[in-house]
Amino acid sequence: MTTAPETTDLQVQLRLAEGWFTVCDLHRLAPGRGVAALLPDGRQVALFRDREDRLYGIDNRDPFTGAPVLARGLTGTADGRPFVASPLLKQRFDLETGGCLDDPSVSVPAYRVRQRAA
Numbered sequence: 001m002t003t004a005p006e007t008t009d010l011q012v013q014l015r016l017a018e019g020w021f022t023v024c025d026l027h028r029l030a031p032g033r034g035v036a037a038l039l040p041d042g043r044q045v046a047l048f049r050d051r052e053d054r055l056y057g058i059d060n061r062d063p064f065t066g067a068p069v070l071a072r073g074l075t076g077t078a079d080g081r082p083f084v085a086s087p088l089l090k091q092r093f094d095l096e097t098g099g100c101l102d103d104p105s106v107s108v109p110a111y112r113v114r115q116r117a118a
Helices: none
Strands: 010-016 019-025 034-038 044-049 055-059 074-078 081-085 092-094 113-117
Touching: 010 044, 019 034, 019 044, 019 113, 044 081, 055 113
Parallel strands: none
Antiparallel strands: 010 019, 010 113, 034 044, 044 055, 074 081, 081 092
């Protein structure tokens, strides 16, 4: 018998300069929706989990408005690339690289994310 990921003790971790930082339990991330988390230095990260259980992390600040809102954006794919569209001006950000799909001169920091047993 296998156990669904939501009932196990899996944690989501981000790679920061100092090492891996535990953000939350995996069951806190609903597929297709974002969650904002506070990092130790005061920045915010937007975390996403897709329907195939892949995890993504990008900065939560929309560079076009300065508002910390990317975690509340709509997710989708364009040319096979996962993205989140800002809820304010609708620019799309690649969840793997942080690059803006609508303006290649703009990007947000992207983080390596993993799930680990608690």
